Amino acid sequence: MKFKDILKFSFLNISRSKKNIYILLVVILCSLISLFSLTVLVSFNHFIESNYYKNIGFRTLNVFYADGSNMGKPIDTKKLKQINHVVEVFNSKYATFTSNSSLENSKYDGIITLNAITENLQLEVVKGENIGDKRNVAICPINFYPDSSASDLSLSLKNNADDKNLIGKKFKFKYSKYNNNAERPEVIENFEKEFEIIGLYNTNTTMTNANQCYISMDDMKEIVDTVNQNKVTSTYVIVDSLNNIDSVVNEIDNMGYYSEVTTVFDSKIINNFSLICNIISLISLSVAVIVLVLYIRKKIINESQNIGVLRSLGYTKKDIKKYYLIEILSSILITYLFSLLMFGLLYVLLKNTILSSLNLYNIDIVINLFAYLTTFSIIVIIPYLLSMISIYKVTNKTILKLMKMEE
Amino acid sequence: MSKIISVNHLSKSYITEKKRIDILQEINVEFETGKFYAIMGHSGSGKSTLINILGLIDNFDSGKYILFGKDITAMTDNELSKIRMKNIGFIFQEFYLNNTLKAWENVVVPMLINDEIPKKERKERACKLLKMVGLEDRMEHYPKELSGGEQQRVAIARALANNPKMILADEPTGNLDEEHEEQIFNILKEISKSGKCVIVVTHSNDVKKYADIIYKISNGKIVRQDEI
Ligand SMILES: Nc1ncnc2c1ncn2[C@@H]1O[C@H](COP(=O)(O)OP(=O)(O)OP(=O)(O)O)[C@@H](O)[C@H]1O
Ligand SMILES: [Mg+2]
Numbered sequence: 001m002k003f004k005d006i007l008k009f010s011f012l013n014i015s016r017s018k019k020n021i022y023i024l025l026v027v028i029l030c031s032l033i034s035l036f037s038l039t040v041l042v043s044f045n046h047f048i049e050s051n052y053y054k055n056i057g058f059r060t061l062n063v064f065y066a067d068g069s070n071m072g073k074p075i076d077t078k079k080l081k082q083i084n085h086v087v088e089v090f091n092s093k094y095a096t097f098t099s100n101s102s103l104e105n106s107k108y109d110g111i112i113t114l115n116a117i118t119e120n121l122q123l124e125v126v127k128g129e130n131i132g133d134k135r136n137v138a139i140c141p142i143n144f145y146p147d148s149s150a151s152d153l154s155l156s157l158k159n160n161a162d163d164k165n166l167i168g169k170k171f172k173f174k175y176s177k178y179n180n181n182a183e184r185p186e187v188i189e190n191f192e193k194e195f196e197i198i199g200l201y202n203t204n205t206t207m208t209n210a211n212q213c214y215i216s217m218d219d220m221k222e223i224v225d226t227v228n229q230n231k232v233t234s235t236y237v238i239v240d241s242l243n244n245i246d247s248v249v250n251e252i253d254n255m256g257y258y259s260e261v262t263t264v265f266d267s268k269i270i271n272n273f274s275l276i277c278n279i280i281s282l283i284s285l286s287v288a289v290i291v292l293v294l295y296i297r298k299k300i301i302n303e304s305q306n307i308g309v310l311r312s313l314g315y316t317k318k319d320i321k322k323y324y325l326i327e328i329l330s331s332i333l334i335t336y337l338f339s340l341l342m343f344g345l346l347y348v349l350l351k352n353t354i355l356s357s358l359n360l361y362n363i364d365i366v367i368n369l370f371a372y373l374t375t376f377s378i379i380v381i382i383p384y385l386l387s388m389i390s391i392y393k394v395t396n397k398t399i400l401k402l403m404k405m406e407e
Numbered sequence: 408m409s410k411i412i413s414v415n416h417l418s419k420s421y422i423t424e425k426k427r428i429d430i431l432q433e434i435n436v437e438f439e440t441g442k443f444y445a446i447m448g449h450s451g452s453g454k455s456t457l458i459n460i461l462g463l464i465d466n467f468d469s470g471k472y473i474l475f476g477k478d479i480t481a482m483t484d485n486e487l488s489k490i491r492m493k494n495i496g497f498i499f500q501e502f503y504l505n506n507t508l509k510a511w512e513n514v515v516v517p518m519l520i521n522d523e524i525p526k527k528e529r530k531e532r533a534c535k536l537l538k539m540v541g542l543e544d545r546m547e548h549y550p551k552e553l554s555g556g557e558q559q560r561v562a563i564a565r566a567l568a569n570n571p572k573m574i575l576a577d578e579p580t581g582n583l584d585e586e587h588e589e590q591i592f593n594i595l596k597e598i599s600k601s602g603k604c605v606i607v608v609t610h611s612n613d614v615k616k617y618a619d620i621i622y623k624i625s626n627g628k629i630v631r632q633d634e635i
Contacts, residue, residue, distance in 0.1 A: 005519045005526075009508075016507045309503040312464050313517045314492020314569070316485050399464040403503070 001319045003326065010327035023295045024335045030288035031339035031379050032346075034281040038371035039347075041277035046368075048270055055207045056121060057263030059245060061237040062092065066258040075235045075257065083251045085244035086237055087120040093233045094220050096212075102172035102192070103146035111148040113212045114138070114173065116220035121238060123214055128167045128199035131216050138195040139214040140166060141203045150211035170196045175223055180230045191226060193219070236262070285378045292383040296328055300390045301405070307394060308402025317395045324391045332380050340372070411572055411604055412438035412461060417470030419456055430456050432627035433470070440572060443599040444606045445618035447632070452624045454608040455577050461606065462495050462575045463487045475572070492520055496566030498576035502558045504550040510537060510561045511546040517568040524569070536564035540594055556587030563594055573604040580611055592617045 014020045063075060081089045097114050104110025117123050117131055123139060131137055144166055172192040178185040195215060203210050237259065239248045245261065252259040307320055315323075347367065394402070414436045420429040430453040438444060438461075448454050459465035460472070463479065472479050474490065482490075491497075504513050514533035518524045524532060537546050540560035550558050559579055566574055576595065580588035588611060596617045599605040607614060615621065621632040 001520050002526075009512075009516075009519070012512065013505075013507050305503065306505060309499075309505075310516070311488070312462070312491065312497045313520075313565070314488050314490075314495075315520055316488040318485075319488075319520055400459060403464075403499075 001315075001322060006323050006326045007330060009323075010330055013327065014331050020331075023291060024331065026291050027288045027332075027335050027379065028339045028342065030284040030291070031336060031375050032343055033284040034288070034375050034379075035339065035343045035371055036346075037277045037280040037284070038374060039343075039368060041274060041281070042368045042370055044270070044273060044277070055263065056238060058261070059239040059242055060095075060262045061239065061245070061248065061252065061259040062262050063235040063237050063252055063257050063259045066256060076255075077235060079255060080235065080237050080252070080257075083237075083248055085240045085248055087122075087240045088118055088236075088238040090116070090118075090217065090236055091233050092236050093224055093229075093231050094217065095236055097175070097220065097223055097227075100174040101146060102174070108145070108147040109149075110146055111211065112146045112173070113209070114220065114223070115212055115214050116217045117214040118217050123201055124205060125199040126202050128197075130199055131214065133216075134198070135216055135219055136193070136195055137198045137215070138171075139199040139201055140197050141210045141212065142166075142200040143203060143210050144200075144213075145210035146171075147211055150209040166197050166200060168196065168198075170194055173223070175227055177226055178229060180228060185230075191223075193223065195219075281374075285375065288379050289382055292332065292379065293386050296383055296387040297390050300324065300387065300394055304394055304397070304402045304405040308399050308405070311399045311402065320395050321391055325388060328387045328391075329384055332384060336376060336380050339375075408439045408441045410437055410439050411475055412436075413471075413473040414461075415471040415473075417460070417467050417472060419453070419460065419465075419467045429627050431460075431467070431624075431629075434627075434629050436622065436629050438573070438604050438606060440604045441599060441602045442604060442619045443596055443617055444604070445614040445621045446606065446608045446624065446629075447610070447614075447621060448624035450610075453627065454624055457624065457629070458575050458577050458606060458608050462497055463491055464497075492517065493569055494572045496568075496571040496574045498559070498562050498566050498574065498579045500578040500581040502550070502555070502562045502582075504558055504561055504565075506550050508549070509546065510542060510548050510550070510553065510564075513550070513561055514564045514568055517565060521569045533564070533568070536567050537561070539567075540564050541590075554587075556583050556590060559583060559587070559591055560594065563591070563598075567598070571603070573606065574598055576605070576607045576609075578608055578610065580609065585613075588613065 014024075063080065065073065065075070077089045080086060094116050096116070098111065099114075101110045101112050103112065117139070119130075119132065123130065125139060126142055128139070131139060172194050175191050175193070176187045177189045177191065179188050195213075197213075201214070203212070237248065237252065239245050249259055303324070307324075310320060310323075311317075414434055417431060417434045418429070419431040420427055422428075434457070446454050446457065456465060460467050463474075475494065479487065479490075505516065508516070511530060511533040514536055515529045518529045518532065534543070534546055537543060537560075540563050542557060542560055542564070545553060545557060545561075548557075550561065553561065559582075563574075563579075566576075574595065579595070580591050583591065592607075592614060595605050595607060599619070607618070623630050623632050
């Protein structure tokens with residue numbers, strides 16, 4: 001029996017039965033659902049890994065003396081810096097500073113927060129350049145919103161400031177020197193420090209507010225030391241990645257200090273989300289497999305009589321096996337390819353409509369091989385192997401027995 | 408006319424729950440091309456058993472079956488299949504057509520395993536055979552859209568697909584009324600006249616009008632009834 005003939009007659013057999021079509025539609029639907037949920041799952045994990053973890057806060061440790069009696073004693077920063085995976089150590093008072101700026105106008109109140117950045121902290125600049133060893137320069141959000149309400153504004157507020165004009169723009173940061181000896185701190189002198197914006201970063205990747213800019217550690221020290229505020233300080237230890245936090249915490253413990261993560265990463269949401277995606281794909285895949293397996297088994301039993309008739313017409317056992325294995329494989333494969341095609345179309349359609357809003361969050365729905373391979377191996381291979389067994393069993397029956405089997 | 412089947416001392420029995428039923432006992436019979444044979448007998452006498460053995464879809468316990476000069480007992484399943492494909496055309500009481508295939512497509516099914524019929528000629532050949540059984544205007548119909556008699560004629564066309572030397576029909580008119588029965592017998596008669604060996608198992612006495620030779624099976628023996 002020729003391959004082409006088998007394909008042609010298989011196609012006739014399948015396409016002319018409404019029941020076949022309905023079953024294959026169910027399978028297509030299930031594979032679509034699982035393809036989608038697996039894609040969402042992988043995309044989400046991808047997003048978490050590539051973006052969320054960029055927020056330095058999640059890997060910043062606040063280090064104190066474990067014993068309160070040692071308060072005020074300086075912490076050995078040199079030793080901390082020597083710990084494996086520690087990229088930066090500095091006094092917490094140099095971490096951030098919030099104040100007024102010359103960016104105040106009718107729309108904004110001009111309040112911005114400056115963060116100290118060093119070369120070791122690897123801030124990702126999406127436009128312009130990084131700070132390096134330059135002074136009096138700043139890196140601001142691509143959607144810079146110099147207002148104290150920036151935290152309330154949802155991250156979806158895109159490009160509040162015109163990012164084209166942001167680079168090269170200069171602003172003055174205002175701060176005051178206080179007299180700490182007075183009963184109530186009083187301003188001794190006002191200062192203004194000019195910064196030029198040389199680079200832009202994406203707040204979506206750091207999950208921070210749109211009024212936060214980064215400046216060099218030296219500039220930060222200049223400001224903070226001038227202000228000379230009385231503050232309880234600690235030491236910040238920044239770890240290179242989330243995975244290494246535990247080992248660094250252990251090392252710090254061993255040194256006799258106590259440390260805690262400044263911003264705790266809430267992995268519950270992610271775990272729950274992953275669980276839901278996994279359950280959805282598991283259910284849809286199971287339904288697809290069960291429907292396919294039951295369908296194929298029923299089909300083979302229903303076809304027993306036909307198999308007997310074909311044998312009486314001179315078809316060999318090999319012809320029969322060949323015919324049904326090709327028919328079943330081609331129908332499952334076509335179903336799967338059709339699901340992939342539909343998935344591709346829906347993906348393009350959704351990406352340009354509903355999902356485009358996700359771009360604001362920098363969530364990229366990634367087409368991933370994992371989803372295809374998983375759905376392929378489950379929807380195609382398992383039912384196919386099971387149907388092979390059924391076919392081998394049926395073809396080994398005698399012709400008379402097969403012909404006597406009723407539909 | 409030439410002898411194509413020679414059966415010697417062929418026996419077949421079934422053993423069911425301690426009981427042994429001898430269906431065919433030491434049967435001796437011969438069949439020639441160009442003749443119309445009828446096999447008759449009571450229900451349960453072993454007619455179907457015999458015709459299935461002759462058609463190589465059932466086995467027997469002892470004896471010799473020489474088909475086209477060759478002893479079939481030594482043949483493999485594949486060799487038997489090949490003989491069925493080339494030289495045996497089956498017709499059953501239940502028609503056994505594929506309901507998802509049109510009339511002409513059903514006739515093409517046996518041709519798919521016959522390398523001697525080129526792909527291009529299949530449909531043409533199927534249509535010619537359907538025309539021969541009077542179904543030239545039913546070629547594109549599905550079995551469900553045909554009467555019982557018409558379906559059986561499609562089955563006859565299918566049996567002729569690979570131009571076999573013998574046609575075996577087990578109660579081909581069992582599900583048909585008299586008018587259609589006559590039609591089917593006439594077609595089978597024509598086929599035998601064209602040089603094929605036609606063997607028909609039937610309960611119908613009308614077959615006597617068509618048959619060249621009538622056999623009767625009773626008590627495990629086959630007896631020639633009369634010769635015309
Ligand atoms: N697989 C089997 N196991 C046991 N006995 C069987 C089997 N097949 C057939 N028989 C018996 O063999 C006998 C002959 O059966 P067969 O089908 O050849 O009869 P038949 O002459 O064709 O009858 P009918 O005219 O009713 O079709 C019957 O008594 C039947 O019960
Ligand atoms: Mg019978």
